[in-house]
Amino acid sequence: MSDPGQVAAPDARASVLQKTFSLEELLDLDSFREVCQSYFDLFQIGFKIFDADGELLVDVKSGSNDLCGYLFTFSEGKARCAREVSLIRELPLEPGVIARHDCFTGLRYLLAPIVHEGSVMGRIVYGPYLPTGTSPPVVGSMGEKYNPDIAARLVAQLRRAQNEVVDKVVRHLAQTIEVMLYIGYKHALTSRMHVEAVTASYTELQQKNRALQESYQRLKELDRLKSNFLATVSHELRTPLTSVIGYSEMLQEGLAGELTEEQKSYVGTIMEKGEQLLGLISGILDFSKIESGNLQLNPAAIDPVEIAKSAVSTVLPLARKQGVTVELESLDSPPTIQADGDKLRQVLVNIMGNAVKFNRQNGRVSVRVERTRRPSRESGRDDVPVALAPPDEECVRIQVADTGVGIPPDNLARIFDSFYQVDGSSTREYGGTGLGLAIARSLVEIHGGTIDVESTQGQGSRFSVVIPVERET
Amino acid sequence: MVQINLEQREITLKIVYYGPALSGKTTNLQAVHQRLSPDTRGRLMVLDTSDDRTLFFDLMPVYFKTSSGFTIKIKLFTVPGQVMHNSTRRVVLQGVDGVAFVADSQKHMIRENNDSWRDMANNLKLNGLDIKEIPVVIQFNKRDLDEVRSDEEIAEVAQKGTEPVYQASALQGTGVLETLEGILRATWRNLDKKYRLEEKLQVEEDEFISHILGNAKTDTAQRPQEPGRQGGAP
Numbered sequence: 071m072s073d074p075g076q077v078a079a080p081d082a083r084a085s086v087l088q089k090t091f092s093l094e095e096l097l098d099l100d101s102f103r104e105v106c107q108s109y110f111d112l113f114q115i116g117f118k119i120f121d122a123d124g125e126l127l128v129d130v131k132s133g134s135n136d137l138c139g140y141l142f143t144f145s146e147g148k149a150r151c152a153r154e155v156s157l158i159r160e161l162p163l164e165p166g167v168i169a170r171h172d173c174f175t176g177l178r179y180l181l182a183p184i185v186h187e188g189s190v191m192g193r194i195v196y197g198p199y200l201p202t203g204t205s206p207p208v209v210g211s212m213g214e215k216y217n218p219d220i221a222a223r224l225v226a227q228l229r230r231a232q233n234e235v236v237d238k239v240v241r242h243l244a245q246t247i248e249v250m251l252y253i254g255y256k257h258a259l260t261s262r263m264h265v266e267a268v269t270a271s272y273t274e275l276q277q278k279n280r281a282l283q284e285s286y287q288r289l290k291e292l293d294r295l296k297s298n299f300l301a302t303v304s305h306e307l308r309t310p311l312t313s314v315i316g317y318s319e320m321l322q323e324g325l326a327g328e329l330t331e332e333q334k335s336y337v338g339t340i341m342e343k344g345e346q347l348l349g350l351i352s353g354i355l356d357f358s359k360i361e362s363g364n365l366q367l368n369p370a371a372i373d374p375v376e377i378a379k380s381a382v383s384t385v386l387p388l389a390r391k392q393g394v395t396v397e398l399e400s401l402d403s404p405p406t407i408q409a410d411g412d413k414l415r416q417v418l419v420n421i422m423g424n425a426v427k428f429n430r431q432n433g434r435v436s437v438r439v440e441r442t443r444r445p446s447r448e449s450g451r452d453d454v455p456v457a458l459a460p461p462d463e464e465c466v467r468i469q470v471a472d473t474g475v476g477i478p479p480d481n482l483a484r485i486f487d488s489f490y491q492v493d494g495s496s497t498r499e500y501g502g503t504g505l506g507l508a509i510a511r512s513l514v515e516i517h518g519g520t521i522d523v524e525s526t527q528g529q530g531s532r533f534s535v536v537i538p539v540e541r542e543t
Numbered sequence: 544m545v546q547i548n549l550e551q552r553e554i555t556l557k558i559v560y561y562g563p564a565l566s567g568k569t570t571n572l573q574a575v576h577q578r579l580s581p582d583t584r585g586r587l588m589v590l591d592t593s594d595d596r597t598l599f600f601d602l603m604p605v606y607f608k609t610s611s612g613f614t615i616k617i618k619l620f621t622v623p624g625q626v627m628h629n630s631t632r633r634v635v636l637q638g639v640d641g642v643a644f645v646a647d648s649q650k651h652m653i654r655e656n657n658d659s660w661r662d663m664a665n666n667l668k669l670n671g672l673d674i675k676e677i678p679v680v681i682q683f684n685k686r687d688l689d690e691v692r693s694d695e696e697i698a699e700v701a702q703k704g705t706e707p708v709y710q711a712s713a714l715q716g717t718g719v720l721e722t723l724e725g726i727l728r729a730t731w732r733n734l735d736k737k738y739r740l741e742e743k744l745q746v747e748e749d750e751f752i753s754h755i756l757g758n759a760k761t762d763t764a765q766r767p768q769e770p771g772r773q774g775g776a777p
Contacts, residue, residue: 085637087557087600087620088546187585188606188616189553256588263590263599263634270630 086262093121093184093192096254097247099128105246106130113239115229117196119184119247124159127192135198137175137209137224144212150174158195165190168240173198176207177228180236182244186251194247196240200228297362304355308348315344353505356416360512367410367516369541374407374414374466375400375439381418382437389426389435396422400439404466408541413513417521418468420506421533425472428531433473442467444536464539465519469532476527485523486511510535517541544638545734554744555616556734558726559636561663562645563655564596564624567684570713571645572601572621575723578716578759583607597623600635607754611745617727617755624659633666641678641730643722644706645713648683648691678729680707682722687712720759724752 102119106128110116116132141147154173161169163183171179177198184192200206206225211218318341320326322334329337359365375398382398389396418437425435443462477485486507514521518538525531546555560568569589576587585604592598601621608614622632642663646656664674681704683697694710701708707725711718731748735741741748 085634087602087618087635088544088638090546090548187604188608188614189551252586252588256590259588259602260590260599263631266634267599267628267631270634274630 085266086259091186091255091258093119093127093251096186096251096258097127098254102247102250103128105250109239109243113231113236115197115199115231115236115239117194117243119192119194120159121192122190132229135228137177137221137228138198140220140224141175141209141212144216146212159193163190163193168237168244175209176200176204178233180240182240184244184247184251186248186255191251194240194243196236196243198228199236200225200230201236202230202232294362297358297364300358301355301362301364304351304358307351308355311344311348311351315341315348318344353509356509357505357512360509360516365512365516367413369408369410371406372409372411372414374404374409374468374537377411377414378418378437378439378468381415381422384415384419385422385426385435388423392426392429392433393431394426394429394433394435396426396435396437398437398439402441404439404441405464405539407466407537407539409517409537414517414537417510417513417535418470420510421470421535424506425470425474425531425533429472429474433530435473436469436471438467438469438471440467440469441465442536444538465536466539468535468537470535471530471532473530476529477523477525477531478527479525482523482525486521545640545738547738551614552612553614553616554740555618556640556730557638558617558619558641558643558730559639560619560621560643560645561632561636561659562624562684563647563652563659564626566624566645566647566652566656566659567711567713568621568624568645569597569601571643571682571684571711571719571722572603572619574713574716574719575619576603578720579605579755580757580759583755583757596625597621598628599623599631605755609744609746609750609754613744613746615744615746615751615754619723629662629666632662633669636663636666636672637670639667639670639672639677640734641726642680643726644679644681645684646681648685648697648710649688650690650692653692678726678733680709680722680725680729682709682711682718684711684713684718686710686718687715720756724756727752727755 106117106119107130110130110132114132116130116135117128118126118130119128121127138151142151154171158171158179158181161171161181163169163181165183165185165188167183169181171181173179175198178201179195179197182194182196183190184194206222206228209218209221209225318337321329322337322341356365378398378400382396386396422435422437429435442465444465445462511521514535514537518541520536522534522536523531524534545557548554560571562568569591572587573589576584583605585606588602590597590599590601600623603619604616605619606614606616620635622628622635644660644663646652646659667674667677681701683692685691697708697710707729709718709722709725711722713719728748731740731751735748740746746754
């Protein structure tokens with residue numbers, strides 16, 4: 071069996087805790103663009119956000135900057151512009167340091183790193199804008215069609231801003247992004263960590279379940295083997311014991327010559343103890359058969375009163391010896407039932423035997439056989455309307471009441487457990503294995519019946535066996 | 544497992560604060576967070592429940608750039624101590640480079656300390672890691688409380704064991720930086736032996752430590768108690 075605590079070693083790089091996230095993964099881009107747009111609305115300076123690989127994530131354009139668009143229409147302007155773009159994309163940035171870059175037009179860009187956990191994950195390219203206090207740029211000729219008047223008009227429309235203010239705005243934007251990244255990172259870690267923890271627990275539970283299932287199967291197999299062993303051993307014990315009893319009987323009857331009174335008494339004891347042992351072994355055999363599900367019933371139509379009478383006659387000699395009276399009454403004429411007569415007699419002999427054994431001097435055992443009805447199993451439940459429930463079942467109840475010591479209330483529920491006796495020490499006083507009632511209950515249940523007990527300590531007990539008239543098949 | 548990214552010139556180490564429930568792992572990290580320079584450390588991410596019990600982990604990144612241009616990042620994690628979070632502890636422990644085991648000094652917590660140590664050893668094993676290969680320092684926390692194991696007793700167990708032992712009161716902030724320094728040094732030495740970090744990154748152990756701890760003064764009176772030879776759980 072595998073150790074239930076063992077789980078496969080996961081890939082050390084598998085956990086989200088080891089993962090390196092990109093800017094896109096940590097930011098909700100749509101919300102982020104809204105934030106960027108609001109920055110633009112406030113300060114009217116366009117800007118771009120690039121990730122660590124130089125991919126453009128956000129581009130907020132200023133309507134006041136048509137100068138770049140105009141210059142871009144000339145091949146000379148286009149080429150110079152492209153050079154500037156690649157410069158501002160690739161210029162190395164240090165965490166916490168904002169770089170300035172003035173383009174060939176004289177317009178200014180601020181480059182701020184986007185930092186998360188000490189690493190630069192991208193950059194803000196803020197601008198272009200025209201720093202206040204500087205003279206308007208003069209863009210050199212871009213070729214034949216270039217019109218300096220148009221360029222001068224577009225320059226006049228440019229957004230002018232103070233360097234200090236823009237610097238503050240960029241720092242603030244970088245901080246805002248850093249907080250957004252932190253929140254995104256926290257969210258990513260918790261949500262994925264949750265899944266990882268649940269997955270790990272699930273895998274562990276699955277492995278434990280498998281191990282438990284395996285051990286359950288093994289135990290079931292062992293239990294079956296134990297029952298088989300018990301059944302075989304009991305059977306093998308019984309065979310020679312039958313011979314011991316048989317030969318003792320022959321000795322006692324004088325088949326091997328007349329015995330002296332003393333010899334007869336000894337042989338009598340051998341027989342009596344042999345019978346006791348046989349009873350015990352038969353009990354174990356029955357019990358192991360029931361436990362292993364190997365008990366075969368031989369049902370037939372039987373008269374419950376006759377069975378009760380037969381059981382009474384079996385316990386009568388013991389009752390006389392103990393000075394206990396046994397009475398049998400049958401109030402109505404109970405119907406015949408489909409049952410295994412021998413097994414039912416065994417149950418009744420056991421209960422009546424107890425009623426005699428645990429009785430007081432000059433006590434009484436009353437056996438009553440009567441008709442009864444019990445709600446069928448389904449109608450006992452309330453998940454179907456009464457109208458749909460099957461009718462009550464017709465049954466026979468056999469009640470055995472005694473005037474004995476009674477059973478303490480705490481023990482009532484356990485007396486049908488195997489090997490249980492109310493008082494362990496009473497085994498010696500009253501004899502028995504503690505199997506009788508367990509076997510009785512099993513036999514009654516195999517018949518689809520029930521066995522119950524009521525008791526008042528010091529006044530006596532009443533056992534009720536209820537067997538359905540029709541056996542369920 | 545240390546992550547070395549030569550292309551981005553970045554190396555990431557993972558240190559985990561382990562220990563029984565309520566031994567003060569989060570408090571350790573909070574104390575470290577308060578004492579390190581904001582230039583060196585990031586935000587302290589605390590993922591706890593409404594009653595302040597760690598749910599998944601706490602995380603605080605510490606980082607600096609070496610003169611050779613390498614970014615060295617150390618991620619300090621705590622695990623949730625409650626028994627029911629075992630699978631989370633196992634996930635957090637994946638790829639760990641060093642462990643600061645935060646034991647509870649209180650006398651009645653000896654059993655919990657031991658159980659947590661065994662739990663850690665088992666979780667390391669399930670992650671394919673050998674406790675003998677991972678640097679571990681032991682911190683006896685809550686020294687400010689009554690009914691704790693005596694200094695002599697701790698000195699004695701420190702002498703018998705193989706792991707460096709520190710005494711701390713995370714709540715008062717004593718001993719936490721010493722513990723951090725202890726586990727950082729042990730981890731650095733171990734990784735240097737494996738990957739020749741000093742040679743590759745051109746950073747020596749003392750420089751590595753001073754970059755992180757900076758001016759967060761370490762009380763030299765609290766050196767680790769020297770371990771002896773025999774091993775054993777705290």
